[in-house]
Amino acid sequence: MLPDILVLGGGISGLASALRLQQEGLRVTIVERNQTGRESSWAGGGILSPLLPWHYTEPVNQLCDASGRQYGEWLAALREDAETDPEFWPCGMRILPAADHTVTMPDQTACGSIHRIEQQNNTLLMPDIAQARNSRLIRTLREAVLKRGIQLIEGSGDVRLVADQNRITHAVSATEQYQAGHYLITAGAWSNQPASFAPTSRKIEPVRGQMLLFYQPGLLNEILFSAGTYLIPRRDGHILAGSTLEYVGFDKSTTATAFNQLLAQATSMLPALAGSPVIQHWSGLRPGSPDNIPTISRHPSIQNLSMNAGHFRYGVTMAPAAAELITDLLLGRQSSLDATAYQWISPPDTANSRT
Numbered sequence: 001m002l003p004d005i006l007v008l009g010g011g012i013s014g015l016a017s018a019l020r021l022q023q024e025g026l027r028v029t030i031v032e033r034n035q036t037g038r039e040s041s042w043a044g045g046g047i048l049s050p051l052l053p054w055h056y057t058e059p060v061n062q063l064c065d066a067s068g069r070q071y072g073e074w075l076a077a078l079r080e081d082a083e084t085d086p087e088f089w090p091c092g093m094r095i096l097p098a099a100d101h102t103v104t105m106p107d108q109t110a111c112g113s114i115h116r117i118e119q120q121n122n123t124l125l126m127p128d129i130a131q132a133r134n135s136r137l138i139r140t141l142r143e144a145v146l147k148r149g150i151q152l153i154e155g156s157g158d159v160r161l162v163a164d165q166n167r168i169t170h171a172v173s174a175t176e177q178y179q180a181g182h183y184l185i186t187a188g189a190w191s192n193q194p195a196s197f198a199p200t201s202r203k204i205e206p207v208r209g210q211m212l213l214f215y216q217p218g219l220l221n222e223i224l225f226s227a228g229t230y231l232i233p234r235r236d237g238h239i240l241a242g243s244t245l246e247y248v249g250f251d252k253s254t255t256a257t258a259f260n261q262l263l264a265q266a267t268s269m270l271p272a273l274a275g276s277p278v279i280q281h282w283s284g285l286r287p288g289s290p291d292n293i294p295t296i297s298r299h300p301s302i303q304n305l306s307m308n309a310g311h312f313r314y315g316v317t318m319a320p321a322a323a324e325l326i327t328d329l330l331l332g333r334q335s336s337l338d339a340t341a342y343q344w345i346s347p348p349d350t351a352n353s354r355t
Helices: 012-023 058-079 134-147 256-269 312-331
Strands: 005-008 028-032 093-095 118-120 123-126 151-154 160-164 167-172 182-185 205-215 223-226 229-233 238-242 280-288 295-298 305-309
Touching: 005 012, 012 028, 012 134, 012 182, 012 305, 012 312, 058 134, 058 312, 134 151, 182 312, 205 256, 223 256, 229 256, 238 256, 280 312, 295 312, 305 312
Parallel strands: 005 028, 005 182, 028 151, 093 223, 182 305
Antiparallel strands: 093 123, 118 123, 160 167, 205 238, 205 280, 223 229, 229 238, 295 305
């Protein structure tokens, strides 16, 4: 029997969407080009909030707030079918002054409903900010997907969609063909590729982010942020430092320049890190989008095509609410979220093209 939904992409957006759709009684298959969650879902820091919510627009904060209010319960429900602990931790985040600047209290109304802010000397503390450990979160989701009977196909290689008039007829890789009633693109930075004949005007492009990893148990128990750099403590004593924003295409190599920059920023923010060895240096490719606003929408003219992609820095942060929204849209029911800003709007010169 053909699946009702074929999800193209097995990162956090694809896994979360598949789980939510299956809860509604739909038959779901996930096709992942490589390994589940090994791109930006794995590479990021797992902060469950925009870094500075007052710097973002309402569409970003709407999704992040909605997810933040349910994240703990969402993970607890996943743990009923998964052994891996995603290490959800409301550790709080402290904003440090940059250089000789002072930290000023933002307008609370621009910060979203989940963000209490306290001014402490020349820092701001957001005590309710939580984190999850990305690599463990992906394992949690994958285990829940398999336990609940969702078909997961990994290692498919690149998959493209084939359209006839206003419908997708099938998806095809180098060796396989896949069919379903509906096709949902959740392929992160690669989300333009499966349906290149049906682009969205909200461009999705790879944005490289490089990270460093330290190990110093007992040194840090809250997230630190200053001038674009964050330090994230893990419960086992690891500390992540990140992250760069580099528009270099699909290049995941690491660089000495980024290493030195992140190391200098990390030790400036937390001088006790000086002399600590860097035990890992890696990069990932975020699905960049204008203003960090994702596309969560049905296609305007192709009847059985949708997208949940382009979350840029906040795919992990937005995952539960984005999955809920795309499920509401696919089922044709009213959502508690305003979906207007996330619509798939085709550029005028390509809106009617099919190849």
